[in-house]
Amino acid sequence: MIRPPDPQASPQSRRHPRRWLRGCAVGLAGAVLLAACGGGGGDDDSSDADGPVTITWANWATAEQTTKPAIEQVIADFEAEHPDIKIESEAIAFSDIAQQLVRRTQSGNPPDIAQLSGNDTIALAATGALAPLDQFVDDELRASINEADLENGTYEDELVAFPWVDSPQGFWYNKTLMSQAGLDPAAPPATIDELNDAMAAIKQAAPDVTPLALDTTNRAFGMTSNWAWMKTFGAEPFTEDGAQADTPEYTAYLEWMRSLAENDYIVTGPKIGEFRPRAAQNQVAFMWDQNLLQGVIQETNGMSDEEFFDTWGVTTLPTGPAGESYSVDLGHQLVMFGQSEHQEAAWTFIEYLATSENAIVNYTLAEGASLPPLSDPQGEVAELMDTPVNQAYVEQIMPTSTKPPYGQAFSAAYDPVMAGLQRILTSDASIDEVAGATHDQLASVVE
Amino acid sequence: MSGASSTRRFSRKRGPEHRPWLDWMVLPGLVAVGLVIAYPVVRTFQLATTDYNALSGMDPRPVGAENFQKLVDDPIFWEALRNTAVYTFGSVAVSALLGVLLALLTENLVGRSRILKTLLLTPWAVPFVVVAFLFRYMFDEQTGVVNAVLLQTGVIDEAVPWLVSSTWALPAVVAANVWTQTPFFFLVFSAALAAVPNEVIEAARVDRTRGWTMAYRIKLPYLRNAALVASLLMVISNFNDFAKIWAMTEGGPGYASTTFVVWVYRLAFTSFDLGYSSAIGVVWLVLLMVFAIAYVRLLRREA
Numbered sequence: 001m002i003r004p005p006d007p008q009a010s011p012q013s014r015r016h017p018r019r020w021l022r023g024c025a026v027g028l029a030g031a032v033l034l035a036a037c038g039g040g041g042g043d044d045d046s047s048d049a050d051g052p053v054t055i056t057w058a059n060w061a062t063a064e065q066t067t068k069p070a071i072e073q074v075i076a077d078f079e080a081e082h083p084d085i086k087i088e089s090e091a092i093a094f095s096d097i098a099q100q101l102v103r104r105t106q107s108g109n110p111p112d113i114a115q116l117s118g119n120d121t122i123a124l125a126a127t128g129a130l131a132p133l134d135q136f137v138d139d140e141l142r143a144s145i146n147e148a149d150l151e152n153g154t155y156e157d158e159l160v161a162f163p164w165v166d167s168p169q170g171f172w173y174n175k176t177l178m179s180q181a182g183l184d185p186a187a188p189p190a191t192i193d194e195l196n197d198a199m200a201a202i203k204q205a206a207p208d209v210t211p212l213a214l215d216t217t218n219r220a221f222g223m224t225s226n227w228a229w230m231k232t233f234g235a236e237p238f239t240e241d242g243a244q245a246d247t248p249e250y251t252a253y254l255e256w257m258r259s260l261a262e263n264d265y266i267v268t269g270p271k272i273g274e275f276r277p278r279a280a281q282n283q284v285a286f287m288w289d290q291n292l293l294q295g296v297i298q299e300t301n302g303m304s305d306e307e308f309f310d311t312w313g314v315t316t317l318p319t320g321p322a323g324e325s326y327s328v329d330l331g332h333q334l335v336m337f338g339q340s341e342h343q344e345a346a347w348t349f350i351e352y353l354a355t356s357e358n359a360i361v362n363y364t365l366a367e368g369a370s371l372p373p374l375s376d377p378q379g380e381v382a383e384l385m386d387t388p389v390n391q392a393y394v395e396q397i398m399p400t401s402t403k404p405p406y407g408q409a410f411s412a413a414y415d416p417v418m419a420g421l422q423r424i425l426t427s428d429a430s431i432d433e434v435a436g437a438t439h440d441q442l443a444s445v446v447e
Numbered sequence: 448m449s450g451a452s453s454t455r456r457f458s459r460k461r462g463p464e465h466r467p468w469l470d471w472m473v474l475p476g477l478v479a480v481g482l483v484i485a486y487p488v489v490r491t492f493q494l495a496t497t498d499y500n501a502l503s504g505m506d507p508r509p510v511g512a513e514n515f516q517k518l519v520d521d522p523i524f525w526e527a528l529r530n531t532a533v534y535t536f537g538s539v540a541v542s543a544l545l546g547v548l549l550a551l552l553t554e555n556l557v558g559r560s561r562i563l564k565t566l567l568l569t570p571w572a573v574p575f576v577v578v579a580f581l582f583r584y585m586f587d588e589q590t591g592v593v594n595a596v597l598l599q600t601g602v603i604d605e606a607v608p609w610l611v612s613s614t615w616a617l618p619a620v621v622a623a624n625v626w627t628q629t630p631f632f633f634l635v636f637s638a639a640l641a642a643v644p645n646e647v648i649e650a651a652r653v654d655r656t657r658g659w660t661m662a663y664r665i666k667l668p669y670l671r672n673a674a675l676v677a678s679l680l681m682v683i684s685n686f687n688d689f690a691k692i693w694a695m696t697e698g699g700p701g702y703a704s705t706t707f708v709v710w711v712y713r714l715a716f717t718s719f720d721l722g723y724s725s726a727i728g729v730v731w732l733v734l735l736m737v738f739a740i741a742y743v744r745l746l747r748r749e750a
Binding site: 099102106123124126127128217218219220267268269407408411412414415419420422423425426427429437441444445 | 500501502503504517522523588608610611612613614697698699700701702703713716717718719720
């Protein structure tokens with residue numbers, strides 16, 4: 001059927017319908033290109049001089065159900081105190097945040113602030129994406145923060161991450177299970193040999209109980225969790241000087257780990273978070289975990305503080321052949337991106353989260369179940385920190401803290417190290433062969 | 448007007464006519480394809496010839512074929528290649544076999560019993576991540592139903608750590624994949640069986656062909672093309688499957704269930720070694736393309 005000419009159409013388009021269509025097609029293609037290339041290039045509300053400044057904050061605190069209500073309340077309190085600053089929280093899972101931030105930085109779209117931890121902080125600092133914070137930290141503030149925490153956030157002599165919460169790993173022991181196994185609950189294992197004896201006793205008394213809960217997953221967090229154990233054997237699979245997985249110390253560590261697997265003292269595979277519910281059911285005797293374990297256990301089984309302290313204790317890592325205890329602080333830090341256009345406002349929020357009494361009392365020491373980075377806490381904060389667990393962390397465990405060689409090499413090295421460890425735990429592969437293969441892979445990736 | 452000229456005019460009106468301006472209508476599509484497909488592929492080939500780690504803060508450094516040389520010498524590459532082949536072809540072989548068996552067994556269902564066919568298709572509708580977690584719990588060493596059943600029936604003496612065993616992790620993941628993929632083959636083979644000409648079946652019956660002989664000699668040859676197409680689709684799907692493996696084992700323990708896609712993910716998104724991971728991506732792409740071309744040629748020859 002032939003359509004009648006459209007009386008509304010322009011005379012030109014009526015005369016040259018093909019040219020008109022061709023123009024539309026080219027125009028559409030151009031629009032697609034512009035949309036693809038120019039996305040995100042427009043101004044947003046945050047740059048509006050008349051309204052409040054909007055700070056974007058990438059974090060996992062609002063992504064986790066246990067911490068979300070508390071941190072949202074802290075944000076609301078901050079906004080009430082600072083009506084000229086609005087916080088736009090971006091909830092990202094802990095395991096995804098580093099890769100998302102690297103990609104966003106590369107595409108020129110990072111948030112203003114992010115919550116980071118462990119290797120992720122230094123790895124991101126190595127990209128040059130983070131803003132130095134030294135200009136914001138005066139002497140008084142610097143003196144009020146733990147020196148080790150400031151050191152953990154320093155990269156190439158610049159403070160790039162401000163400590164938010166301390167969360168070192170400690171050696172938790174279940175006093176009830178120890179008593180049932182005929183062990184003295186007031187004397188947790190102080191050496192690896194004592195730990196071996198204790199695990200044997202636990203296994204014999206309660207075969208269904210996991211004697212030692214340790215994260216052996218193949219991820220950077222997994223290697224961080226095992227770093228202190230390696231070091232107490234005098235082993236470091238790699239350093240700034242290169243791969244060192246072919247040393248007798250590393251072999252001794254692997255032999256001990258193999259013995260744990262052969263005796264069913266550990267369970268390979270679960271993340272540390274998957275052990276926590278079992279710990280709450282008295283199914284774990286010893287556990288290498290952060291201080292947030294207390295909050296998870298009490299939330300799971302409804303224990304009171306008194307019941308918890310009667311059941312669980314925490315102390316330093318049993319010492320190995322090296323004769324030293326170690327711990328790694330898996331605390332959270334706050335970083336500011338160099339591309340942020342509102343660095344003053346961003347810093348105001350960072351300082352509030354890390355040092356204000358409201359944030360510490362209602363988040364850090366409450367739902368965050370961590371410790372503030374303060375060197376000399378006062379008032380209500382000091383009162384809340386006065387518990388057996390917090391005291392053990394502050395007085396015994398934190399002084400043993402060591403910092404793994406975080407950075408690009410760590411990001412590349414965790415896979416060979418943890419894959420090798422998993423082979424030790426789940427197969428009968430020769431220890432020398434696994435150590436040699438790990439060493440070769442490390443030599444390749446750590447350079 | 449002569450009859451011949453009338454016919455020519457008619458042909459010009461109704462027949463295929465080349466309209467050059469219509470070619471321009473393809474432009475937006477081409478631009479879109481160029482942006483979302485061609486650019487990443489070209490960029491991957493380019494990055495594969497560089498030493499580039501996104502965490503280094505440095506620009507990519509050209510290294511020629513160094514990444515490919517490293518790949519050949521890398522034992523993980525060969526382990527990942529073997530695992531990818533086992534996962535891909537093992538899943539397809541078992542799923543296709545089960546699919547054809549189920550299709551033959553349910554071919555003659557009538558009435559309400561046909562609901563069984565619908566039930567058999569349900570695993571196909573379950574999201575892959577849900578399947579992965581379902582099987583993760585089923586294969587749990589302590590609480591999983593698989594160990595419970597095998598222990599109860601005396602098949603095994605002690606619980607098997609399926610997903611954290613260097614021996615059993617990959618077969619366990621293949622089992623989960625077979626469960627979710629069999630309905631697809633069942634659907635394809637059921638449709639193909641329905642298309643077998645009645646005359647052929649009747650003729651075979653006249654010749655007193657029954658049971659296994661009927662299935663093997665008469666029906667199965669008609670399923671060949673369907674099997675080829677379905678297998679190709681599933682081979683490509685399995686080759687690229689990430690969700691199930693990652694959710695069940697994350698490629699472990701060690702590298703026992705690490706396939707190409709899992710390895711590339713680790714290298715690219717946790718170690719940020721974009722140069723080396725791009726080289727693996729190139730090999731992966733080439734392998735898939737070679738396989739797909741060979742398959743399509745085979746299909747044409749069969750046709």
